[in-house]
Amino acid sequence: xxxxxxxxxxxxxxxxxxxxxxxxxxxxxxxxxxxxxxxxxxxxxxxxxxxxxxxxxxxxxxxxxxxxxxxxxxxxxxxxxxxxxxxxxxxxxxxxxxxxxxxxxxxxxxxxxxxxxxxxxxxxxxxxxxxxxxxxxxxxxxxxx
Numbered sequence: 001x002x003x004x005x006x007x008x009x010x011x012x013x014x015x016x017x018x019x020x021x022x023x024x025x026x027x028x029x030x031x032x033x034x035x036x037x038x039x040x041x042x043x044x045x046x047x048x049x050x051x052x053x054x055x056x057x058x059x060x061x062x063x064x065x066x067x068x069x070x071x072x073x074x075x076x077x078x079x080x081x082x083x084x085x086x087x088x089x090x091x092x093x094x095x096x097x098x099x100x101x102x103x104x105x106x107x108x109x110x111x112x113x114x115x116x117x118x119x120x121x122x123x124x125x126x127x128x129x130x131x132x133x134x135x136x137x138x139x140x141x142x143x144x145x
């Protein structure tokens with residue numbers, strides 16, 4: 001005797017509608033990811049620059065100060081960490097940083113430096129103008145928050 005199940009024998013597989021649905025979902029997810037890629041990586045760029053501005057320069061600038069007796073002046077700038085300025089009174093034993101790439105933020109803009117500071121009494125101001133490259137709310141500074 002033969003059992004009748006009410007279902008026809010069907011080969012395993014996907015229908016055209018199922019395949020189109022999966023492809024459509026993949027396209028939507030890829031579109032969302034592509035549209036937000038600048039936000040995803042932009043946040044990391046901001047974090048990297050914030051770390052550089054607030055932490056990475058502390059040691060080289062402190063070492064420069066210990067060797068020469070003071071932080072580099074605004075006129076000397078951060079370039080003084082890479083090349084000996086002509087008007088250094090103390091013993092310069094640099095370079096204190098690896099190269100010119102250390103002097104720019106994650107967006108390729110030059111870091112801004114000021115000594116004597118107008119925001120950190122007895123210290124220096126170090127900041128990035130952020131992704132837009134102009135002074136605005138998105139600036140990353142070593143003072144305030």
